[in-house]
Amino acid sequence: MGIVVQKFGGTSVGSIERIKNVANRVINTVNNGDKVVVVVSAMGKSTDELVSLAKGISQKPSKREMDMLLTTGEQVTISLLVMALQEKGYDAVSLTGWQAGIITEPCHSDARINNFNETRISSHLAAGKIVIVAGFQGVTDDGEITTLGRGGSDTTAVALAAGLKADRCDIFTDVTGVFTTDPRVVKGARKLSSISYDEMLELANLGAGVLHPRAVEFAKNYHVKLSVRSSMVEEEGTIIEEEVSMEENLVVRGLAFESNVTKISVCSMPNNLSGLSNLFTTLAANNINVDIIIQNVSESENTNISFSIHSEKLAETLEVLEANRKQLQFEEVRYESGLAKVSIVGSGMISNPGVAGQMFKVLSDNGIFIKMVSTSEIKVSTVLDQSDMVKAVEVLHEAFDLANVKIPQINA
Ligand code: ADP
Ligand code: ASP
Ligand code: MG
Numbered sequence: 065m066g067i068v069v070q071k072f073g074g075t076s077v078g079s080i081e082r083i084k085n086v087a088n089r090v091i092n093t094v095n096n097g098d099k100v101v102v103v104v105s106a107m108g109k110s111t112d113e114l115v116s117l118a119k120g121i122s123q124k125p126s127k128r129e130m131d132m133l134l135t136t137g138e139q140v141t142i143s144l145l146v147m148a149l150q151e152k153g154y155d156a157v158s159l160t161g162w163q164a165g166i167i168t169e170p171c172h173s174d175a176r177i178n179n180f181n182e183t184r185i186s187s188h189l190a191a192g193k194i195v196i197v198a199g200f201q202g203v204t205d206d207g208e209i210t211t212l213g214r215g216g217s218d219t220t221a222v223a224l225a226a227g228l229k230a231d232r233c234d235i236f237t238d239v240t241g242v243f244t245t246d247p248r249v250v251k252g253a254r255k256l257s258s259i260s261y262d263e264m265l266e267l268a269n270l271g272a273g274v275l276h277p278r279a280v281e282f283a284k285n286y287h288v289k290l291s292v293r294s295s296m297v298e299e300e301g302t303i304i305e306e307e308v309s310m311e312e313n314l315v316v317r318g319l320a321f322e323s324n325v326t327k328i329s330v331c332s333m334p335n336n337l338s339g340l341s342n343l344f345t346t347l348a349a350n351n352i353n354v355d356i357i358i359q360n361v362s363e364s365e366n367t368n369i370s371f372s373i374h375s376e377k378l379a380e381t382l383e384v385l386e387a388n389r390k391q392l393q394f395e396e397v398r399y400e401s402g403l404a405k406v407s408i409v410g411s412g413m414i415s416n417p418g419v420a421g422q423m424f425k426v427l428s429d430n431g432i433f434i435k436m437v438s439t440s441e442i443k444v445s446t447v448l449d450q451s452d453m454v455k456a457v458e459v460l461h462e463a464f465d466l467a468n469v470k471i472p473q474i475n476a
Pocket of ligand 1: 072073074075076105215236237238239241242243244245246247248271272273274275318
């Protein structure tokens with residue numbers, strides 16, 4: 065008898081009917097002889113609704129109170145799901161994040177899980193109960209309630225699976241698996257039968273919302289057998305595993321994209337040894353998360369440095385730069401909003417030179433102007449106009465033949 069962790073996202077628990085459907089899926093697993101721990105999200109769009117309630121009161125609500133508010137969403141679902149299971153004659157118990165033993169760093173709104181004390185869940189499982197845990201939340205050593213960042217219920221599920229040494233962790237969602245790109249945007253997107261942790265981590269970090277990046281990180285570090293599948297349709301999903309066989313490897317396995325990117329250029333900064341470090345340590349000290357960085361080559365005394373940020377951080381970034389103008393000694397700050405990032409990901413790139421060039425050619429052949437570029441061993445990201453984003457994704461999906469490739473079978 066093994067332990068299985070199952071996670072159901074917002075859409076999958078979006079109504080009473082759907083919660084009853086989840087109860088049936090959980091019961092099927094229990095009837096297969098497994099002990100089951102279920103992690104659930106808040107119903108439907110209720111986290112967004114709670115955010116807008118707060119915005120009706122304050123444009124800058126305190127992070128502690130936001131966590132207090134948002135964690136109520138998941139608490140609704142856990143109790144309703146337990147009631148649905150009890151109605152069908154099954155013994156189940158609901159636990160909030162802190163009751164489940166999820167300890168996080170002392171940081172509100174985007175906390176990392178530091179520890180998981182499995183005693184309480186284990187004793188409920190030993191007593192034959194189905195355990196239903198609220199996703200996305202934890203508690204600090206000081207007893208403060210925290211959240212794990214939007215989409216963080218995936219991370220709760222994988223952390224529990226790692227700590228309980230579960231046989232597998234299944235993420236049930238509103239699509240049938242991980243696709244070559246978002247199937248809601250590109251009609252020809254194809255479901256992958258498997259993908260490596262590293263590729264999935266890049267895709268998740270680059271905007272593919274299907275999995276929370278930290279969930280993939282946890283799965284990779286603790287060797288959790290992770291899959292993504294549909295909560296509505298009985299169909300094989302996608303397995304995320306250590307390595308997908310090399311000979312069948314695709315050069316590009318997926319495409320990710322995100323909007324709301326702003327490019328900031330800090331102009332005429334002194335071109336000296338400490339210029340770069342001064343600028344970026346100042347930004348980091350003020351919690352400004354910088355993505356792509358470009359330093360223009362310059363022979364003169366002054367240089368220009370550009371970097372990209374999430375557009376949400378624009379006002380704050382401009383304030384920080386202005387407040388540090390004297391120390392950083394720049395002349396002017398320019399910015400361009402309304403940009404997007406489009407990335408191609410695939411571990412096959414390591415052994416295939418020329419992929420970046422091919423990407424740039426496809427974009428330029430389609431009249432799409434690239435404003436910034438960044439690469440790693442297994443990805444190339446480009447920043448371009450947001451109005452070109454969907455077209456860029458479509459032409460790249462086509463050019464790298466993602467709609468037609470033979471997808472490798474899951475390794476036995
Ligand atoms: P849940 O509420 O179940 O956590 P999410 O909305 O967080 O669901 O994630 C599922 C969504 O992720 C899909 O509806 C889809 O639009 C989006 N998505 C983005 N990229 C991908 C991809 N590569 N494969 C599958 N889904 C993707
Ligand atoms: N309810 C939270 C959110 O909407 C967490 C989650 O669903 O994973 O972001
Ligand atoms: Mg999600």
